[in-house]
Amino acid sequence: MAEPLRFGFIGAGEIALQTARAVEASEHARLVAVSDANPELAKDLASRHGAAFEPTPDELIARADVDAVYIAVPHFLHLMLAQAAARGGKHVLLEKPAGATAEDAERVVRTARECGVTLSVPFIYRYAATWGRVRELVADGALGTLQGVRITYVHRKPDSYWEGGYSGRSRSDWRTRVLQAGGGVLIMNCIHEIDAVRWATGLEADSVFAEYGTFATQAEVEDRIGAVVQYRGGAVGVIEACSHAPGGAGPAGDGGQRIIGTTGQAVISGGKVWYYGEGDHRAAPAGRWAELPAPQERDARALLVDDYARALSVGEEPPIPDDAGLEAMKVVTAAYQSKRHRRAIRIEELFQRPVMAPRRTVG
Ligand SMILES: NC(=O)c1ccc[n+]([C@@H]2O[C@H](COP(=O)([O-])OP(=O)(O)OC[C@H]3O[C@@H](n4cnc5c(N)ncnc54)[C@H](O)[C@@H]3O)[C@@H](O)[C@H]2O)c1
Structure with a gap:
């Protein structure tokens, strides 16, 4: 067997804990070093997995025994740290989103390609049995010509979410800030479904119209959004998301x-x-609804990390290509621009004039 892929982690907050467990579970991966702006968190995560603590991202990237850098930090830092890792010659596994804007995401992809390293965003739904089944149905032609998709996300996040995510592991209000998070429920949550739809159906967005606002929280970012996506070829998509619906999705x-x-x-x-389906298909006879035999739901993050590490350890490209993160961010950025311009934004417009990126104040 090939040597395991050696990971360095930048960011040791909420999601890094889960990813580190996935690395631990994979025979193709090993965690060798951890860095975080909060050294206590980095030391904690490193000690759980027998890895080294590095005081700064630069020192972690410079380590000869790091093959790939996993980045799990607030969104506005994705561009800077992903570029630093790529320029240091490391493969980059960059948490979603691929940047705080589509422009950032495009720069990340370009830098990785110029540096001859791979870039991948861990869209875990690609490893969820449910989305895999839908992808098979589409590929089999079991739905006919696609006319539309609907993405829904209706939740009631706890109030404490805004100060430290679900776990409170890293206390910060970055998720509330437009300049730091890039947006709210769309970029934070729906981006998973935006990618999953593209992966499962092959539909490519052509334009996006959106309305959104902040209603139930003190956050700057949106907690409610409705968007219409026009796909190339004509299919119409609808995104409806609310992160603070009283009672959540309900019964x-x-x-x-x-x-x-x-x-x-x-x-x-x-x-x-x-x-x-209206025609006979192995999934179900014609003319009636059927619950498809429940695919065994698996730990999607563990599957993703294992598959990623296996591929890179034998010199293959990452299973999730670098354009996935960029394409998802084009839809997100078009939605945010749509509200500002009060019209639908065509995806091809995004790079014809400067994307309205927030002014960065990163130290
Ligand atoms: N794929 C998923 O399902 C999933 C789930 C949750 C979060 N995420 C993504 O992972 C990323 C991190 O989210 P989180 O919930 O773990 O956030 P978090 O706030 O819990 O952790 C972020 C960590 O980054 C550290 N950090 C901040 N600035 C830094 C810097 N300059 N250098 C090094 N470290 C720095 C913080 O100290 C903190 O520990 C985000 O992009 C988020 O969207 C992905």
Whole structure:
């Protein structure tokens, strides 16, 4: 077997803990060093996995025994740290989003390519059994020609989320700040579904119109958004998200993620996949709704990290290509620009004039 991929982690907050467990579980990966602006968190994570503590990202990137750098920090730092890792000759596994704006994401991709290293964003839904099943249905033609998708995210995040995420491990209000997070529920949560739809259906966004606001929180970023996505070829998508709906999704659920074709539909809801088709398909007989045999749901993060490390350890490209993070960010940035310009924004417009990137004040 090839030598395991040696990871250095920049960021030892909430999600890094989970990713480190995934690294530990993979026979293809090893965690060798950790750095974080908060040294206590870095030391804590390093000690859990027998890794070294590095005082700064630069020192971590400079280590000869680091093959790939995993970056899990506030969004406005993604560009700077991903570029630093790439320029240091390291492969980059960059948490979503690929940048705080599409422009940042494009610069990250370009830098990685120029430096001859790989870049990948860990979109874990690509490893969820539900989305895998929907992808199979689309590939089999079981839905016919796609006419639309619906992405829903209706939750009630705890108030403490804004001061330290779900765990409170790293106390900071970066998630509330437009300049630091880049936005709210769309960039933070729906970006997963935006990528999953693209991966499962092959649909590419052409334009986005959005309205959003902040209603139930003191955050600067949006806690409610509605968007319409026009896909190339004509399919129409709808995104509806609310991160602070009283009572959350409630007993009726949020309606799930829905892919509608001309001859069939697929719905992901409550960890299940439902399918209706008008023609006979091995998934279900024609003309009735069926819950597809529940694929065993797996730890998507563990699968992703294992697959990524396996690929890189044998010199393959990462299973999630570098453009995935950029394409998802084009939809996000177009949505945010749409509200500012009060019109639909075409994806191809994004790079014809400067993307309205927040002025950076990173120290
Ligand atoms: N893929 C997923 O499902 C998923 C889930 C949660 C978070 N995330 C993403 O992971 C990233 C981190 O999120 P989180 O919830 O772990 O946040 P967090 O606030 O818990 O952790 C971020 C860490 O970055 C550190 N940090 C800040 N500035 C730094 C710097 N200049 N150098 C080094 N370290 C620095 C902080 O001290 C903190 O420990 C975000 O991009 C977030 O969107 C992804």
